[in-house]
Amino acid sequence: MATAPSPPRVALVAHDRMKPAMVRLATEFQQVLRRCELYATGTTGERLQAELGLPVQRMLSGPLGGDLQIGARLATGGIDLLIFLRDPMTPQPHEPDIGALLRACDVHDVACATNVASARRLLATLLEAQAGS
């Protein structure tokens, strides 16, 4: 008997000014996201749980090490796709952690979207894959 494919493991991260955009994106793609295993940094995950009821495994808040926790999971093969809505206009206290997470995506060749337009395209490919399964 064929076993069901395991759900994609998707990490969702947004800086404060980008959280409304993340909530809008997750609302638009919530049917897709509900069929994924979701991870998020602390405050992003809190919003997605509270506003959409998405079952998110929350890490620490980004500035407290959450980006590094997601990066560690990604580096050990536990994340298939990262959506990281970065705020390009506001300096962050944990800039090195952000760079480390994005570098881990490149090192391990994990799909990563850092703005809404590319995130929508990545999520659309998940939608297509789910429709075909």
Ligand SMILES: O=C(CO)COP(=O)(O)O
């Ligand atoms: O700072 C972040 C990513 O660098 C996001 O962290 P929060 O989701 O906890 O706000």
